[in-house]
Amino acid sequence: MSNVRKTALHSGESTTSELAAYGVLGVSFAAFVASWALIFQWIDETATFGGLSVLQLLGLCLLVAAGGLVAIGVVSRLGALDTTPSNTAGVTVGVVFGLLWSVLGALLATTFLGGGTVLWIPAALVFGAAGTVASVLPREDIGSTVPVAVILALLGGAIALGRINAGWTWEPAWSSAVFPGSELVPVVVIFGSLLGAWSGAKAREGFGAQGREAGAFALIGTVVFGMLAVLLLLIGFIVVNGLETVLTGAALFDGTLSLFGVSLPWVSFPFLTNVTGGLFVEIPGVLPATIGTLWLVFGAVLFAVPLGVGAAVFLTEYAERGRFTQVVEVATNGLWSTPSIVFGLFGLAFLVPRISGGNSVLVGQLVLGFMLLPLVLITSREAILAVPDEYRDASAALGVTKWQTIRSVVVPAAMPGTITGVILGVGRIAGETAPLLLVFGGAPYPSNTPNILTSFQLTPNPPFVTNEALLSPASALPYQLYSTITAGVFPKDIFTNQQFGWGTALVLLLVVIGLYAIGVGSRLYFRRKLHHE
Amino acid sequence: MLQILQDGPRRITRRARDYRSRTEDGAIAMHGLVGVWLLLAFLLFFLGSQWTIVPVLGFLATVGYGWVRYQAEAAKGMTFLTTIVTVAILALIISFLLLRSLPVFGQMGLDLLTKTQPAGDLWGGNGGQIWSLTPMMVGTAITTIIATIVAAPLGVAGAVFISEMAPTRVREIVKPGIELMAGIPSITYGFIGLTIVNQYLYTEFRTPTIGNYFAAGIMIGIMALPTIVTVAEDALSTVPESMKSGSLAMGSTEWQTTKSVTLPAALSGVSSGILLGIGRAMGETMAATVMLSHTKGFPTPFIDVFGGYGETLTTVIAFEGGNASGLQMSALFAGGVVLFFMVMVLSTTSLFVEWRMEKKLRGEQ
Numbered sequence: 001m002s003n004v005r006k007t008a009l010h011s012g013e014s015t016t017s018e019l020a021a022y023g024v025l026g027v028s029f030a031a032f033v034a035s036w037a038l039i040f041q042w043i044d045e046t047a048t049f050g051g052l053s054v055l056q057l058l059g060l061c062l063l064v065a066a067g068g069l070v071a072i073g074v075v076s077r078l079g080a081l082d083t084t085p086s087n088t089a090g091v092t093v094g095v096v097f098g099l100l101w102s103v104l105g106a107l108l109a110t111t112f113l114g115g116g117t118v119l120w121i122p123a124a125l126v127f128g129a130a131g132t133v134a135s136v137l138p139r140e141d142i143g144s145t146v147p148v149a150v151i152l153a154l155l156g157g158a159i160a161l162g163r164i165n166a167g168w169t170w171e172p173a174w175s176s177a178v179f180p181g182s183e184l185v186p187v188v189v190i191f192g193s194l195l196g197a198w199s200g201a202k203a204r205e206g207f208g209a210q211g212r213e214a215g216a217f218a219l220i221g222t223v224v225f226g227m228l229a230v231l232l233l234l235i236g237f238i239v240v241n242g243l244e245t246v247l248t249g250a251a252l253f254d255g256t257l258s259l260f261g262v263s264l265p266w267v268s269f270p271f272l273t274n275v276t277g278g279l280f281v282e283i284p285g286v287l288p289a290t291i292g293t294l295w296l297v298f299g300a301v302l303f304a305v306p307l308g309v310g311a312a313v314f315l316t317e318y319a320e321r322g323r324f325t326q327v328v329e330v331a332t333n334g335l336w337s338t339p340s341i342v343f344g345l346f347g348l349a350f351l352v353p354r355i356s357g358g359n360s361v362l363v364g365q366l367v368l369g370f371m372l373l374p375l376v377l378i379t380s381r382e383a384i385l386a387v388p389d390e391y392r393d394a395s396a397a398l399g400v401t402k403w404q405t406i407r408s409v410v411v412p413a414a415m416p417g418t419i420t421g422v423i424l425g426v427g428r429i430a431g432e433t434a435p436l437l438l439v440f441g442g443a444p445y446p447s448n449t450p451n452i453l454t455s456f457q458l459t460p461n462p463p464f465v466t467n468e469a470l471l472s473p474a475s476a477l478p479y480q481l482y483s484t485i486t487a488g489v490f491p492k493d494i495f496t497n498q499q500f501g502w503g504t505a506l507v508l509l510l511v512v513i514g515l516y517a518i519g520v521g522s523r524l525y526f527r528r529k530l531h532h533e
Numbered sequence: 534m535l536q537i538l539q540d541g542p543r544r545i546t547r548r549a550r551d552y553r554s555r556t557e558d559g560a561i562a563m564h565g566l567v568g569v570w571l572l573l574a575f576l577l578f579f580l581g582s583q584w585t586i587v588p589v590l591g592f593l594a595t596v597g598y599g600w601v602r603y604q605a606e607a608a609k610g611m612t613f614l615t616t617i618v619t620v621a622i623l624a625l626i627i628s629f630l631l632l633r634s635l636p637v638f639g640q641m642g643l644d645l646l647t648k649t650q651p652a653g654d655l656w657g658g659n660g661g662q663i664w665s666l667t668p669m670m671v672g673t674a675i676t677t678i679i680a681t682i683v684a685a686p687l688g689v690a691g692a693v694f695i696s697e698m699a700p701t702r703v704r705e706i707v708k709p710g711i712e713l714m715a716g717i718p719s720i721t722y723g724f725i726g727l728t729i730v731n732q733y734l735y736t737e738f739r740t741p742t743i744g745n746y747f748a749a750g751i752m753i754g755i756m757a758l759p760t761i762v763t764v765a766e767d768a769l770s771t772v773p774e775s776m777k778s779g780s781l782a783m784g785s786t787e788w789q790t791t792k793s794v795t796l797p798a799a800l801s802g803v804s805s806g807i808l809l810g811i812g813r814a815m816g817e818t819m820a821a822t823v824m825l826s827h828t829k830g831f832p833t834p835f836i837d838v839f840g841g842y843g844e845t846l847t848t849v850i851a852f853e854g855g856n857a858s859g860l861q862m863s864a865l866f867a868g869g870v871v872l873f874f875m876v877m878v879l880s881t882t883s884l885f886v887e888w889r890m891e892k893k894l895r896g897e898q
Contacts, residue, residue: 177738177745177839213788217698224694227687228707230755231714234725310615318609319616330881331620337809337880338626338873339816341850345869346626348854349633354581370622377619403605424716431718434818434847438854463586478720478819485724485823498728505721516716520709 024068024200025218028193031061032222035186035193045166045182055166055181058189059159065196066152072203073145077138085207089143094136097147100195101131104151140207148195155192159185197222235509242506245499246271249283271503276480277491278447284492284500286507288446289480292361293511295452296440296476297426299365300372305422308376309411312418316384317406336374343367344435352439359473361450364440368429375428379421383414416526423519431512433478442473444483445491450474477508560606563599567610570595627873634867637664637860645867646670649831656829657861664864666871668829672746672845673815673872675838679750680757680814685807688761692803695762696769697791708766715759723820726752731824740839744826747838749845752824753817761810768802768887769795771894801890805883812879816872818847827852846872 035058037043047054076083105127109120135143158164168181201218202211249270274285311328319325347367355363387410395405455469475483481504484490490497553561570592577585599607637645641664648655648665655665691711695704730748734740772795780790796803825843832840846868854865 174834175837175839176841177734177740177747179738183737209786209789213786216788216792220690220694220698223687223690224707227691227758228710231710234717234722237725237729238721307615307618310612311619314609314612314616318612328616328620330884331623333880333884334877335619335623337812337816337876338623339818339847339876341816341818341847341854342626342630342869342873345633345850345854345866346629349629349866350625354578373619373622401605403608407608424712427716431716431720433718433720434822434851437851461583463583478718481720481724482819482823485720485727501724505724508718509721512716512718513713516709516713520712 018204020068020072021200021204024065024072025197025204027061027065027068028196028200031058031065031189032193032197034058034061035189036226038186039183053162053165055164055185056160056162058185059156059161062152062156062189062192062196063160065193065200066149066156069145069149069152069196069199069203073142073149076141076203076207081206083141083203083206083208084210085140086209087139088137089135089140090212091136093144094132097135098128098132100151101134101147102128104131104154140211141203144202144207145199148199152192152196155188159189194219194222235513238502238505238509242502242504242509245495245503246506248494248503272507275447275449276475277443277445281447281492283494284445284490286477286480286504288449289475289477289504290507290511291449292474292476292479293430295361295450295474296364296368296436297430299362300368300429301422301426303366303369304372304376304425308373309380309418311377312381312384313406313411316381317402317410332374332377335370336378339434340371340432341434341438343371344438346370347435347439356471359438359440359442360471361440361452361474362470364436364474364476367435367439368432371432371435372422372425372429375425376418376422379425380414380418383417383421384410386417387413416522420519420523420526423515423522427512427515427519430515431478431508433482436476436479437482440473440476441479441483442475444480444487446475477504477511480504481508556606557603560599560603563595563603563607564610566595567592567599567614571614630866630870630873634863634870637863637867640860641665645864646871653830656864661860664860664867666846666864666868668831668842669844669846669849669868670871671831671835672825672843673847675746675832675835676750676753676821676845677811677814679747679838680754680817681807681811683751683754684757684761684810684814688758688806688810689765689803691758691762692765692769692806693791693796696766697787697795711759711762715763719756719817719819720823722752722756723823726820726824734839738839740841742826742828742841742843744824744843745839745841746825746832746843749821749824749843750838752820753814756817756820757810757814760813761806764806764809765799765803768799768806768890771802771890772798773894798894799890801886801893805886805890808879808883808886812876812883815879816847816876818851821845822848822851 034043034054038045038054038058043054045054049057052060072081075081076085102124106120106124108127109123131147135147137143138146164181164185166180166182166185170179170181170184172179198215198219202215205211205214249268251268270283271285272290273287274281274283275288276284276286315325315328344367347363347370351363351366352358352360355366391409391413392405395409396402400408450469450472452467452469456465456467458464459466481501484497484501484504487497490500495503570588574585574588574592577588596607596611599610640662641648645664645666647667648663649667651658654663655668657664695707695711699707726748727744730752731743731745734745734748735743776794776798777790780794781787785793825845825848826841827844827848828842829844829849830842832838832842850865850868850872853861857865
């Protein structure tokens with residue numbers, strides 16, 4: 001397994017090689033961050049520092065990293081450094097560097113040989129082979145530094161000398177888009193700095209098994225860090241853009257709350273408490289959509305939870321594992337992965353003509369219920385399976401029947417897991433839009449909220465109970481966002497369509513994040529309780 | 534084969550007799566009555582009759598009475614019923630999709646999925662006689678491939694980070710964070726993609742239209758990422774600790790253990806995560822609907838993902854489903870069928886892969 005042949009004794013002070021490696025890492029990291037800042041246009045691409053443009057500085061960073069890598073590799077190969085390299089850099093490195101070199105070869109061929117359509121293929125092959133050989137054949141300290149340093153140096157040199165500057169464009173024949181240097185350079189530098197960081201981290205640990213571990217960890221760590229940064233940026237972006245809209249006209253003690261005939265000062269929050277359309281609304285709000293979402297979720301839960309939990313009980317407690325349970329499992333899995341728009345089509349074909357003849361709240365509830373069902377089934381099944389068999393045995397030993405055991409022991413013990421699953425599932429369907437387009441949505445800017453509770457009516461003819469509001473279209477937060485995006489002009493002057501959209505998106509995000517927070521929190525709570533009991 | 538054919542009925546009759554002797558007559562009558570009421574209710578509902586309420590009331594009354602008299606039996610029957618309903622919903626979805634797409638299959642035959650000429654008249658050409666899904670299938674393929682290129686490596690890296698590298702405290706922040714990422718509504722991603730990514734590509738890269746496959750693919754990739762991370766991470770964390778400890782005890786580094794022990798052992802789970810992620814990407818609707826330009830056609834050459842064309846199977850359904858009729862509606866349903874079966878194949882494959890991994894880790898292979 002291990003291919004370490006000799007190990008370095010680590011002394012207290014850091015060695016020269018480590019210092020150099022830290023330098024490479026630091027420069028790579030700086031270039032990485034600066035490139036992202038350039039892409040997000042937090043730094044202007046025409047800015048200059050000390051006579052050099054930002055892009056040239058990025059090129060210099062790559063040059064410095066390349067120089068550092070070569071220096072470490074060569075000095076280590078000469079035996080002047082305290083490193084423990086393996087015999088070869090390994091196949092993975094060979095393949096990666098080979099691919100990079102072949103790209104380099106293809107680019108060089110098309111640039112300097114007059115864009116010959118045929119020549120780039122042999123050039124890519126030759127360069128790729130050269131890159132692979134150069135990284136696999138020599139000892140690891142050369143193989144994992146010099147080939148990558150050459151690439152970094154060429155790119156960095158071209159950028160630093162101003163050959164590729166902000167005004168330069170790459171217009172490949174196969175693409176309708178053109179790639180300006182101002183955007184291409186940061187992207188290239190991001191990949192270059194990742195490569196530099198990988199090799200630098202390897203060198204810091206003196207190559208060998210330790211070095212590869214450090215290299216892999218540095219690479220994966222950076223990638224995950226980037227992923228989380230994207231998530232935070234997305235959320236932050238919505239909050240920043242939506243906050244102003246949501247807070248329009250909001251004040252702490254401006255409104256009134258009537259409690260038992262007494263008016264008390266209360267928070268006024270027009271964006272949340274006003275209707276969207278209508279003549280007399282000064283600050284349009286998302287109340288109809290919010291109420292619509294609540295009704296949708298309520299109906300879906302009412303439909304899906306009994307079905308899902310019942311099926312989970314049957315599958316775990318009554319059914320024997322065999323062909324039938326496998327079929328159910330495949331069906332559940334199929335339901336879970338069915339695209340949401342397909343549920344919408346089904347609702348349109350099967351439910352709409354039979355229930356309301358048009359878009360309606362009830363059909364929306366049922367369709368979302370279909371989507372929630374597999375989630376409830378899967379999570380509550382897992383929760384029931386997690387109930388220890390001792391519980392069931394103890395209950396049976398007391399002479400309790402199977403059904404009573406299920407009712408009073410198994411289901412209560414599985415309740416926490418089920419509740420968590422339901423909340424997480426609700427978080428998912430609350431943001432679902434696609435099926436609502438087909439079976440649920442009504443006017444883009446509703447002027448009244450769905451009045452479901454008060455519109456139940458008894459009739460002498462079947463079906464004896466009717467509810468007009470339940471059978472008419474309404475709005476929900478995600479649907480509101482969609483119709484705001486696609487509608488042309490916002491009916492009121494106070495917001496533009498985009499501002500109203502950001503506000504709606506923020507409210508939607510808060511609802512969904514709130515549900516997730518409750519779900520994840522309850523999961524942590526129940527898990528802690530389970531482990532400390 | 535013959536043996537099974539002879540054995541099957543015999544076993545069933547034996548089990549039926551067993552059941553008959555263990556159950557009270559009243560309970561069996563209740564099961565029968567419930568079944569009849571439900572069948573009747575479904576039939577009436579299917580026909581769109583307003584009298585559906587009658588068998589439903591009958592069903593409720595029977596169950597209510599049965600619950601009081603034979604609670605255990607009633608409960609067992611009800612749970613069985615819920616299981617059947619779950620399977621029945623899927624069966625209904627499949628049959629209705631197929632039923633409604635029959636007209637366009639009859640009109641177009643296999644051309645529905647393969648016709649590529651004339652490129653301009655594939656959707657509603659020849660006076661509403663030609664409906665071909667080929668451009669949309671190409672669009673779905675392109676966005677899915679871009680999304681997979683973005684999501685698969687990042688997702689696996691994220692899973693390895695969470696389950697193998699991160700200290701407990703970091704994991705407790707990162708993991709819910711990733712789950713939250715899965716919960717952010719797709720329409721929100723679409724809104725951001727529309728206002729930022731599309732605009733960015735349009736102004737900086739001078740794409741011919743606002744919105745193209747590349748931008749949508751990247752956004753869908755970001756959305757499919759959490760699915761891959763979560764499933765792959767689950768798979769990695771089910772690899773028994775003893776396997777890892779064994780490797781570490783031999784003197785391997787943690788990375789060597791991850792690379793040569795954990796990842797190969799969890800390979801099937803990780804790949805099932807990737808398959809699920811691809812399924813998600815394929816079925817993703819809203820982000821693509823608001824970001825793409827809804828022009829149908831084939832990019833030339835095929836890798837020109839920045840071109841003006843932009844329509845996938847999901848977006849065409851979402852965009853035109855609201856006010857389509859006749860053959861066009863039927864063609865949209867056919868699109869749903871294609872989508873459903875592709876995603877179904879992916880998810881079922883991933884399920885079987887997961888079962889295999891379970892077996893392998895329990896040492897049955």
